[in-house]
Amino acid sequence: xxxxxxxxxxxxxxxxxxxxxxxxxxxxxxxxxxxxxxxxxxxxxxxxxxxxxxxxxxxxxxxxxxxxxxxxxxxxxxxxxxxxxxxxxxxxxxxxxxxxxxxxxxxxxxxxxxxxxxxxxxxxxxxxxxxxxxxxxxxxxxxxxxxxxxxxxxxxxxxxxxxxxxxxxxxxxxxxxxxxxxxxxxxxxxxxxxxxxxxxxxxxxxxxxxxxxxxxxxxxxxxxxxxxxxxxxxxxxxxxxxxxxxxxxxxxxxxxxxxxxxxxxxxxxxxxxxxxxxxxxxxxxxxxxxxxxxxxxxxxxxxxxxxxxxxxxxxxxxxxxxxxxxxxxxxxxxxxxxxx
Ligand code: MN
Numbered sequence: 001x002x003x004x005x006x007x008x009x010x011x012x013x014x015x016x017x018x019x020x021x022x023x024x025x026x027x028x029x030x031x032x033x034x035x036x037x038x039x040x041x042x043x044x045x046x047x048x049x050x051x052x053x054x055x056x057x058x059x060x061x062x063x064x065x066x067x068x069x070x071x072x073x074x075x076x077x078x079x080x081x082x083x084x085x086x087x088x089x090x091x092x093x094x095x096x097x098x099x100x101x102x103x104x105x106x107x108x109x110x111x112x113x114x115x116x117x118x119x120x121x122x123x124x125x126x127x128x129x130x131x132x133x134x135x136x137x138x139x140x141x142x143x144x145x146x147x148x149x150x151x152x153x154x155x156x157x158x159x160x161x162x163x164x165x166x167x168x169x170x171x172x173x174x175x176x177x178x179x180x181x182x183x184x185x186x187x188x189x190x191x192x193x194x195x196x197x198x199x200x201x202x203x204x205x206x207x208x209x210x211x212x213x214x215x216x217x218x219x220x221x222x223x224x225x226x227x228x229x230x231x232x233x234x235x236x237x238x239x240x241x242x243x244x245x246x247x248x249x250x251x252x253x254x255x256x257x258x259x260x261x262x263x264x265x266x267x268x269x270x271x272x273x274x275x276x277x278x279x280x281x282x283x284x285x286x287x288x289x290x291x292x293x294x295x296x297x298x299x300x301x302x303x304x305x306x307x308x309x310x311x312x313x314x315x316x317x318x319x320x321x322x323x324x325x326x327x328x329x330x331x332x333x334x335x336x337x338x339x340x
Contacts, residue, residue, distance in 0.1 A: 002088040013062030014275035034235035035244040055242035064222040065269015066196045068151040074144030082136030082143045087307035087314035089297045090126030092157045092283030097122040099145035108132035109305025112163040121166040121181035127159030129303035133310040156195040175209025199268035205256035213252045219268040221245040228262025231255040
């Protein structure tokens with residue numbers, strides 16, 4: 001997916017996000033430990049104008065491990081709220097497409113032409129540069145899922161273009177059904193290579209179900225709730241909220257406190273430890289790098305290649321913000337005070 005904001009802010013991540021436009025809100029929690037990040041709604045452009053709920057990056061937290069972007073969308077009627085994103089570029093990141101429902105046709109400048117379906121990982125690496133398009137096929141009436149980005153570490157951020165597909169088995173543990181698409185959880189390990197240690201898994205909990213997940217204590221984690229009310233450790237998360245759990249935690253206890261099934265995405269990784277600059281669909285290390293990537297896209301440089309078979313024009317880059325954003329100091333470990 002593309003970030004199709006018309007005036008995207010340039011964000012320094014790994015510190016705190018600059019610019020109020022990008023700010024989300026945090027909700028006060030009864031007890032410290034789990035930080036609740038609420039989503040801001042961002043309209044995607046194009047004829048179908050789908051609305052997404054963005055929980056990363058935001059003012060109080062920009063990264064969870066190398067996870068640097070989390071959009072949650074749907075359930076939408078595919079006919080009026082499906083996905084229609086023309087060819088657009090990426091640098092310095094990997095995109096993770098994970099659907100709960102729907103069917104999206106992916107084309108990229110490697111020549112990949114794939115259908116993205118529920119329960120199947122599609123991981124695209126756009127290190128030095130890649131371009132892709134994503135369009136709902138219209139064959140499935142409901143479009144519902146997440147789009148996640150992973151920042152590449154400095155040593156690998158010019159990695160070659162790649163597109164990988166993996167279908168994890170469903171693992172049962174206590175009252176949970178778990179699909180591990182990246183990393184290891186609940187005795188299952190994804191074979192998909194990552195450039196930093198990562199965890200990515202879908203967790204479905206029956207009504208009232210509880211699961212205790214042993215996790216790597218060197219990882220920080222984020223639980224993005226899709227549906228149901230899920231208690232993580234001591235904090236209740238509502239749909240579209242992202243609960244952040246700092247590193248040092250060995251067991252994540254999850255309980256579905258709603259009457260129906262609950263579904264969530266668990267993300268994790270060791271604190272990234274590098275400051276990155278994000279703007280539009282690019283991850284870099286400086287404003288100059290981002291500006292160069294934009295220039296290269298606008299000049300149709302070989303850096304990004306060509307997406308074949310998309311029936312329409314590619315997405316033009318928005319204007320760069322005029323001011324170069326200066327980094328801020330690192331935020332405190334825990335959110336100091338509620339913002340509302
Ligand atoms: Mn994209």
